[in-house]
Amino acid sequence: MMQSSGVVNTLLIAVSGCSCSGKSTVVKELASFNAHSLMVHQDDYYKPAAPQTADGMENWDAIEALDTVKLLQDVKALIQDPSKSCPACLSANDNEENNQHIVYIEGTMVLDIGKLSELLHTKIFITLSYDECLRRRRQRWKDYIDPPGFFDGCVWPMYMKRETTLLKDLTVKVIDGHQTKEEIVKTFLDVNK
Template identity: 30%
Template sequence: MKVLVIGLGGVTNGGKTTLAEKLKDMLPNCDIISQDDFFKPESEVETDERGFKLYDVLDALYMDEMVTSIRNWMKSPASSGVVTEEPENTCDNLKNVYILIVEGFLLYNYEPLNELWNRRYFLTLPYEECKRRRSTRVYQPADTPGYFDGHVWPMYLKYKNELEENTSMQVDYLDGTKSQEELLSYLYSDIIQELNKLREENQQVTS
């Protein structure tokens, strides 16, 4: 049994969740873990001097629990409830390969996670488009006036700059203004290449 752990990170409202769900339907033995499921309750999230709840930082998340959940999945993916019906064109050598897509906005700035990824993708958006998309979403708690400019966007830039400065980390940056179809096609093809590498490794081991 082999596992492939895919990170699908990046900007808020970049399309991460939608892409992850569509990829799950297209790929064999695929499951999703969402970083949003690890937010601390509102009462445990810090508030700054402006009254902004600081949700877009690592301290707002139970990151250790997230790492544990991913590691547990990697140990026993078949028992995680993952649907194991493969597409018809799935190669026999890939039947025992399990794929985990982890989607979230802060995936690559927490060191214990960085040893787990097989591939890292990072969706980007320009400021105006990101703000426009954010304004169409309803959050609990709701965004307060000035929250995007005062907290969300600055934190996105901060963590993105950290990634770009870390030249030892391989990250595939994706333009979130492209159509879902184009992004999905690219991601699917790239992940299939990773699966084929695993297939070749399996063949070398068994030959």
């Protein structure tokens, strides 16, 4: 257990970007480098129902589909005392003091949450082309097919809206999602030296 006299530093890193751009995969890889890493996944914060488009389609890519209040509360709790949720800290073998905790927050919309964005130390946005995003979505979910019009009516327009905004934000580091997982991780590590 971590001793109470130890000073805990918490680094917050958000990884956002296009659907199927490798956000979760990259975060898992990055977290494996530090035993004191924690992950917050946007997918755990969806509300039971999403807002509807003018066509009556549920838009799960709209920020209103997320319980952003709960997500922000959970992140603030991790900032306050990351050791309560850190498996390495809870381990009887962890006697290190002054552990630096890294909290990775990943999802397509995490950089849309203004109050969360203000807390972040690093903001990553992974880009992807239309064709590659569509190809990966079809490959990833072999048993699931987007409802007709969902990709072109919700997924892609919401991504393009985010991309347009975030590419103007100089605090956001942009990474090309067409690279391999290893290349993306290396790029991430290079921009965070």
